[in-house]
Amino acid sequence: MSTSIRGEFAVTLADVSFTYPAAARPAIDGVSLTVRSGEAVVIAGESGSGKSTLARLVVGLLRATGGTVRTGGMDPALARPQAIAGFAGLVFQNPNHQLFASTVRDELALGPRNLGMHATGTATRVDEAAGRLGLETVLGDHPYRLGIAVRRRVALAAVLAMRPRLLVLDEPSSGQGPADAARISALIRDEAASGTTLIVITHDLTFAAGIAERIVVLREGRVHGDGPVRDVLAGERLLDDAGLVAPQIVRLASRLGLSGPHGALLTPDELLPMLAARDGGVTGEMPGAAE
């Protein structure tokens, strides 16, 4: 991936803390973290671990009470709203927190228009975003006439219409059925392949395994684990301490004492050959076991 003109890092957090007014303890407590341009990172943790707060700090909806945040080279809480919105887009967990317009079409046009785009450019962006999320037939509808799952797609499309370089998604799979979750997962992989930097907040590690290269685990506002997906998912104890559950296949492989050449086995496709090797093997030792 070529280096972004904005520099190597899309996001840099240095010793960042944030305490909500009147809260007893900080929601984010001394977090240092960098996200490279073009990287796809999952931030995982249980409720109250600080993951949604972190997302809001990155896009400047909250201002750190300690440390420094840099997003696209800017201090997101002090940058001009247009400048930060042109770089980073946040899709909320609850679409009702971000939908304002009276038709889906106007909702999708809002972002590009605020970024200063003219009418034809905006219309192109609207059609493109609607097409990607299968919203062509509801463009004239009021967002609140739509079911919650479709409304979530409208919220995502509205952010995609701004073509952000950094896309921050807060629990994109929550409340979605398996087919919708798979569709969102595919869309996230598309975005990552086209070079968009991704920060995805989730507590669903099976979903995380399908989209990310790296997982950062938060616990009580601190970084509890940070590494390549396979390394983090292999750490059952670390995940359990953070209130998370490793994907079924990871747990099954671990119970069977099987691992792959690159660490944890994530999918049936990865585990099946290891099982075959074990069952067909002479010694019971499987080839390609992890170091």
Add this chain to the structure above:
Amino acid sequence: MGPLVAIRDLTVTWPVSDSGADGSAGTPALAGITLTINAGEVVGVMGETGSGRSTLLRCLNGIVPHLVHATVEGAIDVAGRDPRVTPVAELARDVAIVLDDPEAQISQATVAEEVAFGLENLAVPVAEMRVRVHEALAQVGLAGFANRHPLTLSGGEQQRLAVAGAVAMRPRLLLMDEPTSNLDPRAARLLLRLVRTLAADGGMAVVIVEHDVELLAEHADRVIVLEGGRLAVDGTPEAVFATLAHMGRTTSVPPVTALAARLDPAATALPVTVEGAVGWLSGRA
């Protein structure tokens, strides 16, 4: 004794003037559903958006057709009553519901008052009400929370509070509409384990609309799958997920079931949990 719930050939159609909860005027939200549910059973309901999941729940507590108008054809029997001709308030003695957004269900200033709220509406005497509130909070693991403000509770605690409010009414049927969609994995597992225990101990039946197939695999006695308003599959989690896996619907089954289906493409029942898969694999070796 017969089943607690007996549904025969249930068809629900929204009025043409209104697109209804599923946004589909004219076409039936539910079509020809036949289903029985026994006391003590935990039944998971799966299906994509618009498959009729919520409509099914709302037929069982009378919200459809009493509050949300629709044409309801076929036969429904819930604890000896037909919800269509039973006042919603009377049905509420036997049927309770817990929804997906814990905060939206809270109306009172303390946890104890929140649990008592439904009992007051049933005109339960004060002395008995105190006992029931105390018992219900203990059952859901919130015994020390009686005087807390409900909004100071975590999402998981709020959902257990909603369950306490429901079980205090001593319902024979508990309906849950995506109760874990705002909970993290630990809170979600705690909630379903709790519901399972309550069903096993008290004989209450539970019908739960849930997206998380691994939760259903671990905690449901039975799973039904709705597709476009029709009952597509009905059986134990092991049988239903095996069927879906053989149909190639790998995203709708627990990953261990998808794996097992590749090893045994003909099995009518397959493991659905990690524990089950370990046993199943060692049995094959």
